[in-house]
Amino acid sequence: MPKGKLTFDYEKCKGCGICVAFCPVKIMYSDKATLNKSGYNIIRYDEDKCIGCATCAMMCPDSVITVEVIK
Ligand code: SF4
Ligand code: SF4
Helix, strand or coil: CCCEEEEECHHHCCCCCHHHHHCCCCCEEEEEEEECCCCCEEEEECCCCCCCCCHHHHHCCCCCEEEEECC
16 A cells, blocks of 8 residues: 655646656656646656655655655
């Protein structure tokens, strides 16, 4: 069971990849097929494997990610 559910404010994402680099379970990735309006690849994650640590949200410089912890 996933422990966290992520919401992305995709239009604010600059595709820097910091969230991808810092996710401790390495489940985040750049969606090479989907760009936001600014032309950056949006980020996706493996919804079943999230541990809800919120590291991605804390590291994102643009406050793109919100993590809801699932009890
Ligand atoms: S909350 Fe933690 S485990 Fe889930 S995607 Fe973000 S960094 Fe990875
Ligand atoms: S850290 Fe934030 S701005 Fe950078 S790729 Fe991840 S969601 Fe986008």
